Amino acid sequence: MCDRNKMIQVTAITAAYNAASYIENCIQSVLAQTVPCRMVIVDDASRDDTYAIAMRYAEEYPDRITVLKNEQNAGAAASRNRAVACATTPYVAILDADDWWQEDKTERQLKRLAETKADACYAGRELMHADGISTTKIVQVPETVTYHGLLKGNVIPCSSVLMRREDALQYPMTHDELHEDYIVWLSMLRDGKTFAGVNEPLLKSRLGETGKSRKKGKSARMTYGVYRYMGIPVWKAVYYFCCYAAAGCKKYAGARGKK
Template sequence: MEKPLVSVIMPVYNGEKYIGKAIESVLAQNVPTELLVIDDCSTDKTELTVMKYMDSGNIRYIRNKENMGAARSRNRGVKASKGKYIAFLDADDWWEKGKLEAQVKTMELTGCDICSTGRELMQPNGHTTGKYIPVKERITYHDLLKHNSINCSSVLLKREDALAFPMTHDDSHEDYITWLKILRRGGFVVGINKPYLKYRLSEGGKSRNKLKSAAMTYQVYRYVGYGRLKSLLFFISYAVHGVWKYR
């Protein structure tokens, strides 16, 4: 297999229904890519579904011995990866062709820490909702404190940063914590405002329970070191943006 430029990390638990589409969208990318599927002790036919694609030669299937959760599963994938860049893709989402190529070019041109894209919201059956969530062209640490506009399945970042800032606190928005830690050094995010990510809405996702998601967002600010008052102020900003985003 050609040495990968991008390692795609895909955690999955009981994802046989959707993972095929996610895998196919990775295989359709036109940069040297490896896909690491981290199976978090699935009890359905996820493994059999993944095996159907193994002939492509650039998929590695890793099964956890115990349930580790999304954050630790992603971290395991990052440690096993070989690419210069890391991309994350949840097993029920998928990408448009050309996503990774556009992001690699953007990162090398701008020197940004993270590259994100816009996303189209999809129904559980894969049909569009007709809603699109854009992303700003440039996002700083202070921008991100006010509003997490970076979806995990849209991200490309350097492997060295993914190793240095692993995802923690699965009881919160673990990806948001990581983005904040990376940007705290003074870097920035570049957004590609195209719907390269197709984001499938699911009833079981963390963000679908708005009250629970809100509580976890407040906890993010506490985890990155802010006191109760500042955390509350950041949370208010998050709430205002959330109403606008899903209006």
């Protein structure tokens, strides 16, 4: 049952699939936030101990953590949407099960939203090895982003985004075969929503071998698919794709990334 305590402003939204090796670190980072947060975890029919681990925390922190389980694998987009529907706080913040937050992440972002009156906030990230050790690679982000600017490359790390729950409901994630988060950010910006960035590594992003964006050729095809889904004419899509490719080479120089 979803918690109804209205004192907390932010709910972490986590879709988890076969994340038993990492999810404790993810959960603990939410519990350690300097402003209290809730968390809704949707286990997407994992085949390992993800659900059991998450339930152990839900039993220990019943007012903070809610765990739902998909009987069949539904994908990250549908699982996140289910978690958003369960949340009752004014804000939601996406967090992948293999990533984690710096302890003041949500506090810093709420402050940034108050200062800028933006609709959503994102942050920089530090790339981590699979064992949780830092690669020392920091991916910086701009303080703000526009629709046309974002078409040149998705600079918004999904696990860093904090946004109004009402916007997350209005712009649900779809199309797992594409970059579903990229579609949401572009759709919001096109409709006049605003984003503000915190250019500090408030997100710790674990490198992985199995993420759907891990294979750069596949990720490139998905990115071009996003352009076409958004109705971008072919000639413009080719231009934006070239910008994306150039930005990607610079972004991941010296580091291996999953997203």
